[in-house]
Structure formats: structure tokens, C-alpha cells
Amino acid sequence: MLKVSIYRYNPETDKAPYMQDYQLDTQGKDLMVLDVLELLKAQDPTLSFRRSCREGVCGSDGMNISGRNGLACTTPLSEAAPKGKLILRPLPGLPVIRDLVVDMEQFYEQYKKIEPYLQNDTPAPAIERLQSPEDREKLDGLYECILCACCSTACPSFWWNPDKFIGPAGLLQAYRFLADSRDLATDERLSKLDDPFSVFRCHGIQNCVNVCPKGLNPTRAIGHIRNMLLTRAV
Amino acid sequence: MVRTVTSFGRSGTFDWLYQRVTAVILLAYVLFIVGFIFFTKDFSYQTWSELFAQRWMRVFSLVALLSTVIHAWIGLWSVVTDYITNRMMGGKATVLRLFVEAILAAVAVLYTVWGIEILWGV
Numbered sequence: 001m002l003k004v005s006i007y008r009y010n011p012e013t014d015k016a017p018y019m020q021d022y023q024l025d026t027q028g029k030d031l032m033v034l035d036v037l038e039l040l041k042a043q044d045p046t047l048s049f050r051r052s053c054r055e056g057v058c059g060s061d062g063m064n065i066s067g068r069n070g071l072a073c074t075t076p077l078s079e080a081a082p083k084g085k086l087i088l089r090p091l092p093g094l095p096v097i098r099d100l101v102v103d104m105e106q107f108y109e110q111y112k113k114i115e116p117y118l119q120n121d122t123p124a125p126a127i128e129r130l131q132s133p134e135d136r137e138k139l140d141g142l143y144e145c146i147l148c149a150c151c152s153t154a155c156p157s158f159w160w161n162p163d164k165f166i167g168p169a170g171l172l173q174a175y176r177f178l179a180d181s182r183d184l185a186t187d188e189r190l191s192k193l194d195d196p197f198s199v200f201r202c203h204g205i206q207n208c209v210n211v212c213p214k215g216l217n218p219t220r221a222i223g224h225i226r227n228m229l230l231t232r233a234v
Numbered sequence: 235m236v237r238t239v240t241s242f243g244r245s246g247t248f249d250w251l252y253q254r255v256t257a258v259i260l261l262a263y264v265l266f267i268v269g270f271i272f273f274t275k276d277f278s279y280q281t282w283s284e285l286f287a288q289r290w291m292r293v294f295s296l297v298a299l300l301s302t303v304i305h306a307w308i309g310l311w312s313v314v315t316d317y318i319t320n321r322m323m324g325g326k327a328t329v330l331r332l333f334v335e336a337i338l339a340a341v342a343v344l345y346t347v348w349g350i351e352i353l354w355g356v
Binding site: 164192195233 | 235236237238241244245246247248249250251311312315316317319321
């Protein structure tokens with residue numbers, strides 16, 4: 001019998017959030033955490049959480065699973081609840097809308113700031129902007145981000161200053177465009193990041209690397225941005 | 235781009251670089267002082283005051299002192315702007331943050347002036 005403890009909060013009826021306990025018979029199967037949530041929702045339809053693709057591609061079901069941020073759909077019980085007790089909380093640091101659903105506004109605001117699109121004013125070629133295989137390789141480990149917010153909400157610097165610090169997810173994408181040979185706004189992009197908060201609130205503790213469900217390394221990308229800023233400034 | 239006026243150098247890159255440079259200076263100074271204490275034969279008040287009577291040592295000490303002040307300002311400014319935020323505390327955070335920063339600045343100036351007086355006063 002699996003014991004599950006879930007963070008519950010409905011701002012319309014609850015004065016304060018609380019942890020609700022559930023029991024579930026998993027019949028010995030190593031279910032994914034999302035399967036557990038779906039089965040519990042059948043028991044208790046008031047339970048709220050986000051989900052969509054259920055295969056680690058859409059990034060909707062990022063949550064704090066037994067103390068560690070991750071995607072419910074790709075985290076098996078054997079990893080999340082080896083002793084038979086699963087604890088589910090919303091992503092830390094963001095305002096809770098209801099139960100495991102958080103308000104991602106601040107996260108997207110930071111993503112918006114880094115202008116996540118290719119900037120190139122030169123006339124567009126007839127077919128497409130070509131890139132050498134070597135240049136394309138520079139985007140590996142950057143373009144795979146699904147914006148699930150597991151990294152940014154595991155970062156204390158983002159908890160303290162979500163309005164000023166871009167956060168690991170945004171910075172990984174910032175570097176994705178800085179590293180793109182087809183993007184011509186490198187200098188403008190760097191100028192917008194050269195303040196004491198946007199990049200430099202990262203103190204390299206690597207919580208982001210530790211939790212990323214796609215195995216990406218935002219700390220390394222941030223290091224590259226810092227080197228670009230430094231190269232330009234000295 | 236986040237605008238700040240109380241950070242050491244306005245630019246994050248500048249602050250980052252200065253914090254690293256001052257850290258290297260402080261490491262060199264600490265290693266030198268510790269080395270001097272342990273490797274000087276018949277270490278005494280005499281050898282200590284002779285060391286500090288030399289101009290290069292006074293300049294080295296002053297550079298280390300200024301490095302401490304700069305390093306501490308950049309580091310503590312980060313701490314203050316992390317923990318005393320308007321997001322968490324509302325409008326009173328501005329007053330409290332400015333107050334803490336003013337105290338830190340006063341201590342920095344005090345230590346610098348006092349340090350110079352000590353270094354050139356003996």
C-alpha cells in the first residue's frame with residue numbers, strides 16, 4: 001500500500017494550505033508519479049494538477065516530488081518513494097493557484113526578457129538560413145529545454161529575486177540564442193544582461209543541474225554567458 | 235536590464251571581476267602574513283614592527299584593506315538585496331535596505347581611514 005501525502009490548497013475555501021494523506025494500492029507496479037495522481041483523482045475529483053503529454057515533452061507536470069523538483073510523468077515510484085511514502089508539493093517559490101498548480105507568470109516574464117527568438121535583419125535567403133554542422137552542434141544541450149520550470153524553482157537566487165534574476169531556464173535559452181551563428185543581436189543581448197542581477201545572481205550552486213529532467217546544464221550555459229560578458233568588457 | 239545605484243560598479247561583470255581580483259589579493263596577503271609568522275626566525279614584536287615599518291608592506295596592507303572593503307561591499311550588497319526585498323516585506327524594505335547599506339558604507343569608510351592611520355601611525 002502506497003502512502004501519498006499531497007499539498008492541498010483551494011484559496012476559495014481554505015484559510016491555509018495543508019497536507020492531505022491518501023492510500024493507494026499500486027498492485028506492486030512501479031507506476032509513474034503522474035499515474036498515481038490520476039488514480040487518486042479518480043478517488044478525489046477535487047485534486048488539481050497540470051498535465052498534458054504524459055511523456056516528458058510538454059513540461060506541464062513539474063512539481064516537487066519527495067523534496068526534489070521533477071516531472072511527475074517521468075519519475076517512477078521506485079525513485080520517488082523507495083520506502084512506500086510519496087510526498088507531493090507544488091514547485092517551490094511560485095504563487096499557488098490551487099493544490100499542485102502554480103502561477104508561472106514570473107517564470108515567463110523572465111523568459112520574455114531574454115527575447116527568445118532569432119534576430120537577424122539581413123535579407124532572408126530564398127530557402128533557409130544555413131548553418132554548418134559545427135555551428136549547429138553548439139545548440140545541443142540548449143534547445144532541448146521544455147520550460148517545465150523545475151530548475152528555476154529549485155534556485156534560491158530565483159526564490160529571492162524572481163523579478164530581477166532571469167533564472168537558470170531563461171539563461172539557458174539566452175545562451176541558446178547567443179550561441180546561434182544565425183543570430184546577429186549578440187551585443188544587444190549581452191548589454192541587456194550586464195547588470196548585477198540578471199546573470200550574476202547565479203552563484204553556481206547547481207541545483208538547476210541537479211533537478212533538470214532533460215539532463216541539461218544551465219550552470220555551464222551561465223558560465224559561457226559570463227565569459228562572453230567578460231571578454232567584451234576587459 | 236535591472237538598474238541599480240548602490241552596487242559597487244553598476245555592471246554585474248565589473249562587480250564579478252572585482253570580487254575575484256580582490257579575493258586573489260586577500261589570499262596572497264593572508265598567505266604572506268601566515269608565512270611570515272611561521273617562517274621568521276625569532277618572531278617577535280621587533281621583527282613584526284620592522285616588517286610594518288617598510289613602505290612596501292604598508293602599501294601591500296593598504297591594498298589588502300581596500301580589497302577587503304570592496305570584496306565585502308559586493309558580497310554583502312548581494313546578501314542585503316537577496317533577503318531584504320520589497321517583494322517579501324513591502325515598502326518598508328526600501329527603508330531597511332537603505333539603512334543597512336548606509337551602515338555598511340559607514341563601516342567601510344571608517345575601516346579604511348582607521349586602517350591608514352594605523353599603518354602610517356606606527
